[in-house]
Amino acid sequence: MEPQARILKVLRRVTGKEISPAPEESLFLSGLLDSFALTDFVSGLEEEFGVTIPDADLSARKFDTIEKVTSYLASKA
Amino acid sequence: MAYLRSFGTWLPSRRVSNDEIARLVGAMPEWILAATGIEERRYAAEEDTVAAIGLRAAQNCLENADVAASDVGMIFVSSGSSERFCPGPACQIAAALGLTTTPALDIPVASAGSLIAIAQAAQLVSSVGRVLVVGAEIMSRRVSLTPEGKNTAILFGDGAGACLVDAEKGFARIADSCLYTDGSIAEILTMEKSRLQMDGQAVILQAARKMPRAIGQLLARNGVAAADVGVFLLHQANLNLIARVAAALKAPQERFFTNIARYGNTSSASLLIAADEWHRGRSAPLEGPLVLSAFGAGLNWGAILAVPV
Numbered sequence: 070m071e072p073q074a075r076i077l078k079v080l081r082r083v084t085g086k087e088i089s090p091a092p093e094e095s096l097f098l099s100g101l102l103d104s105f106a107l108t109d110f111v112s113g114l115e116e117e118f119g120v121t122i123p124d125a126d127l128s129a130r131k132f133d134t135i136e137k138v139t140s141y142l143a144s145k146a
Numbered sequence: 147m148a149y150l151r152s153f154g155t156w157l158p159s160r161r162v163s164n165d166e167i168a169r170l171v172g173a174m175p176e177w178i179l180a181a182t183g184i185e186e187r188r189y190a191a192e193e194d195t196v197a198a199i200g201l202r203a204a205q206n207c208l209e210n211a212d213v214a215a216s217d218v219g220m221i222f223v224s225s226g227s228s229e230r231f232c233p234g235p236a237c238q239i240a241a242a243l244g245l246t247t248t249p250a251l252d253i254p255v256a257s258a259g260s261l262i263a264i265a266q267a268a269q270l271v272s273s274v275g276r277v278l279v280v281g282a283e284i285m286s287r288r289v290s291l292t293p294e295g296k297n298t299a300i301l302f303g304d305g306a307g308a309c310l311v312d313a314e315k316g317f318a319r320i321a322d323s324c325l326y327t328d329g330s331i332a333e334i335l336t337m338e339k340s341r342l343q344m345d346g347q348a349v350i351l352q353a354a355r356k357m358p359r360a361i362g363q364l365l366a367r368n369g370v371a372a373a374d375v376g377v378f379l380l381h382q383a384n385l386n387l388i389a390r391v392a393a394a395l396k397a398p399q400e401r402f403f404t405n406i407a408r409y410g411n412t413s414s415a416s417l418l419i420a421a422d423e424w425h426r427g428r429s430a431p432l433e434g435p436l437v438l439s440a441f442g443a444g445l446n447w448g449a450i451l452a453v454p455v
Contacts, residue, residue, distance in 0.1 A: 104350040105390050111355075125330055127351040 072118075076138050079113035092136040097129055107132060114138070120145045148268035149316025150436075150452055151276070153422035154207025154308040156199050157409065158188040162286075162303070171296040178300045183385020187303025187410030189286045196228040197235035199306040200282030201242045203418070207278065207308035215243035218310075219275025221250040222267060224259025224414040226337050226443060227283045228252075239280060249274070256283075256337060257381050257442025259414035260307065264438065265323040265450055267311035275313065281415040282306035288342045297346050301384070303410030307418025317425070318436050318452035324364050325448035326356070335443045353387055353441040358394035361439050361449045368451055372397040376434030376454070379424060381441060382406035382416035391439075414442065 070078075073092065081087060084101055096102040102110060107129060111122050120142065131141050163186050164175035179185060190199060200223055208215055221243075223236035234252030253259040260281035267277035285302035289295055311320070334348040357380070365372055372395040380388055385406055392399040403424040412419060417440050432454040441447040 104347045105354060105386055107351060108354040108390070108394075124328065124352060124355055127348070127355065129347055129351075 072139050072142060073135055075117050076114065076135055076142070079110060079117050080135075083109045083113055090135060092139070093134050095133050097133055102132075104129070114142065118142055147313060148271045148320040149312045149314070149455070150318045150320065151213070151310040151312035151316035152207050152211035153418060153425050154203045154205070154210055155306070155419050155422040156202035156206060157305045157419070158190045158194065158199070160189045160191065161186050162189050167291070167300055170291040171299050172293040173296055173300065181386075182301055183404070183406055184301065184410045185407045188305055190284045190304040194284065195235075196225050196282045196284055197238035197242070199284070199304070200225070200235055200280045200308075201239050203282065203306035203308040203415075204239055204243065204278055204280050207310050211310045211312075213276065213310060215245060217276060218243075218245065218248060218278045220267070220270060220277045221245070221248060222253055222263035222277065222279045223250065224253040224255060224263050224279070224281045225283055226254055226256025226259065226413055227285050227288045228254070235282060255442055255444055255446050256335070256413045257383065257416070258440040258444065258446040258448070259442065260309070260417050261381070261438055261440035261448055261450065262325055262446060264309055264311060264320070265325055265448060268320040268323060268450075271311050271313040277311045279309045279311065279418070280306065281308070281418045283413040283415045285342070285411070285413055288337060288340065290341065298342050298344050301411045302342070303412050305409055305412040305415045305419050307415045307422055309418055309421065316455070318432065318454050321435070321451045321453050322364060322368055323448065323450040324360055326360060326446070328445045332444055335445065337443065350384065350387060352445060353383065353447070354390045354394070356445070356447045357439055357441050357449075358391050360447055361391070361395060361437055364449045364451050365437070370435055370451065374434050375401060375437050376432040377424060378402045378437045378439070379417060379421045380439050382409065382420055383411050383441065414440075
């Protein structure tokens, strides 16, 4: 499965919605994520991708779009 | 051994509703309630100072324990909002209690200072005698009641709390504690030029991860399941954050005592005010351990485990 599809899978699990946001769509401005949901999203990404996301990286800017999340995870690989 | 002996509180009489705040900051009262869980907060009178309100909470705490100030071996005062940085309110409170040789130290750590003080008191109490911990904050003077200051103005209130840590007796024995500091992201929560600067979203993100992790690690190393904890007493920062901590720990939310709806976020006083209200209001013996936890400027955070005796 492609990274974007796996990110989407985590996002759907966290939001509980069958959503398909565009890669560059803001997950915060669209109301899909808020500060509280982002912590679940990050935990889900850690589990799905087998990475550790340090607390210092917990910024809405880094996880605002599927595209940014994809780039961030690629940098952790 | 170190025990939680008593708590105390002092709150201003002036109640400030969400309607009043909403008019000043250009927000809807309903939004304030939904975003924070706060219905009203208290504001200190113009003549009040951090030391003055801290003193009242300290006196209330000593009365509740039936302990004379002269029987206190050390004082810690936590405040991020004191009028003067140095010397801070600790020496003023000690002097007002009639203590002129008792060590009295300030812990200027907004929101987490009273937790740090109790954890330190537990380490010191066997050598210095009873330790009086005070948290006092007048946050209303550190926020901007304008549309620009909306995100912090809606949150904060004024108040003071206190806790007496005793080496010989109390209702719960302090069994363990953990404290952490991460200064690499300290800029998200600062008090500069008399104004609170807070990146609320970043603070929530950090707190929502760090607090449950600290509590979870503390419980695990003591062989206690979160579901078996009798009561969780947390810094009253945001009702949604407390719910998030409960969910992360998979602990029943009703075990988390909250009073943020009535007092708002009183920074480092909030843990002690919540503890006092819970302690005064409980009608039955505690059925399980007690957990205190806070998160604040620094970033500083941690947790304390106490077991009923």
